Amino acid sequence: MAPARHIAAVIAGGGPVELKEVDVLKPGENEVLVKVVAAALNPTDWKYALSPDCVGNVSGCDLAGVIEELGPGAEAYRKVGERVTTCVVGAHSANGAYSQYVVAKANLFVAVPDSLSFEEIVQFPVAVFTACQCLYQSLRLSILPGPAASEPTQILVYGGSSSVGGFAVQMAKLGGLKVHATCSPKNFDLVRGYGADEVYDYRDPEAPQKIKAATGGKLKYAVDAISEHGSDKFVSGALSDEGGKIACVLPYTSLPRANIEPILSIVSDLAFDRPGSGVSYVEDGPKYAKMITDLIAQGKLKPAPILIMSKGLASVSEAFQYMMEGKVSGKKVIFRIADTPGL
Ligand SMILES: NC(=O)c1ccc[n+]([C@@H]2O[C@H](COP(=O)([O-])OP(=O)(O)OC[C@H]3O[C@@H](n4cnc5c(N)ncnc54)[C@H](OP(=O)(O)O)[C@@H]3O)[C@@H](O)[C@H]2O)c1
The missing domain is CATH 3.40.50.720 (NAD(P)-binding Rossmann-like Domain)
Structure with a gap:
């Protein structure tokens, strides 16, 4: 059972994030709640953290962890306790990957095989x-x-x-x-x-x-x-x-x-139809997720080398700066939630 409150990296304004205690969200229809073990850094994360429109929202897109709770209808896709990775649209709401619990679409998950750690698999979804x-x-x-x-x-x-x-x-x-x-x-x-x-x-x-x-x-x-x-x-x-x-x-x-x-x-x-775009790709997401799950299970898709930041979510602002300065080369930057001081 998830707690009522958790720690999340909230966009502070002008670039950094602040770790704050906020409400854990409830999964809606065809959604699940994931207990996050690891999250990954993408360029979009530091870019949106600079936007005044995103202040107060939770940052982060890529996450990997264990399914904690199913929303209505989600049992058709997933089970409690499954090891999964997925992405959400971080920086646009109270739901972002840089937190202890994240709500995500039940049909957009890639399953984590025993051969890969959460830290390795979490680099897959967005990229x-x-x-x-x-x-x-x-x-x-x-x-x-x-x-x-x-x-x-x-x-x-x-x-x-x-x-x-x-x-x-x-x-x-x-x-x-x-x-x-x-x-x-x-x-x-x-x-x-x-x-x-x-x-x-x-x-x-x-x-x-x-x-x-x-x-x-x-x-x-x-x-x-x-x-x-x-x-x-x-x-x-x-x-x-x-x-x-x-x-x-x-x-x-x-x-x-x-x-x-x-x-x-x-x-x-x-994940979502863009208003006014006139085309829909939401049916492609689950097809790609299934294909990628199969390729990873068969050992046909390799993860890149990873760089694990030392202080989990407390390293997010430093990692934004590192990536913004063009220092990421041939590797993925990862945060382990359990490395966050106090968690
Ligand atoms: N449209 C979307 O939905 C979407 C989704 C994901 C990402 N993106 C965008 O895609 C871009 C790449 O994202 P990513 O996560 O793949 O990036 P990334 O892994 O952080 O990219 C790092 C790599 O970029 C190369 N690089 C850096 N500066 C370069 C330059 N001036 N010219 C050529 N190569 C350069 C480096 O190659 P070397 O070290 O070998 O030089 C480095 O290995 C970002 O702008 C991101 O915002 C868009």
Whole structure:
């Protein structure tokens, strides 16, 4: 039985969070209450913590833990005591991952196999769901297992050492594609380990031309897992002169070339319909969750290296600063709730 009150990281204004005692929320229809064991850091967390509109809301999206309570109808999907990971739309309400208890949608969970710890699995939800959206929703590539092809389709993943990019490399490779990826040279081996066939340094000004040459000028698909700092020019420079599609994770501010189509996906679209968007992706979320659960159970999807912050939720503000300063490279930052002083 969950307590009435718990500790959560509440957005204080201007960047940091404050740990406060707040009410534990009740799960609604088709929702469950999770007792959180570990939570992971995503760039969206520090970005929204800077927004005055989010002050007073609970931060954090990725969480892993044990199901504590089922809301009405949730018994169709889950059981009390299950080890799970999922994500919520943090920073927008009193429900966020950086807390002891979180309410989440019952049909959007990835099951945790005994072979992985909560600290390892918690990096999956936001990043792997976004990678699925890039490949299957934006680029409309065949969902796994793709058709066997004599000449594999080629894809560029820009930002192969990022969380989203690392899963995009892995999912694309599992789908039978030939994967070209960019990252810093220190992360070449990591990204090859995810399955990239060729790796390139994105700081090399010749790299777009090198990729164009390596793909015979036929590259039609790219995932831009960074989508800023000039990535649009790099990626469009590598794509075929005939044009192509770029799945982006932030909106492109300009069209790189007339025959190139940048297509943005937003991970929260898997949980809720965006008002006015005219399209619905909420039925894709449970399909991706099932596919990812199976791939993880089969040992086919690897977690990235992790960095566990020393003071649990009390380290969230420090971790925001660390990520904002661009210090996260090829790893996922994790918080263990039990490491929080006093918990
Ligand atoms: N649309 C959505 O719903 C959605 C969902 C998730 C994330 N996102 C966005 O996607 C982006 C990536 O998120 P993430 O969690 O995957 O990031 P992340 O894991 O924190 O990214 C870190 C990686 O980014 C690479 N990097 C840093 N600066 C770079 C630059 N100037 N050019 C190229 N690469 C650079 C680094 O590569 P090296 O260390 O190898 O240099 C590093 O390994 C963020 O902007 C995030 O807000 C959007």
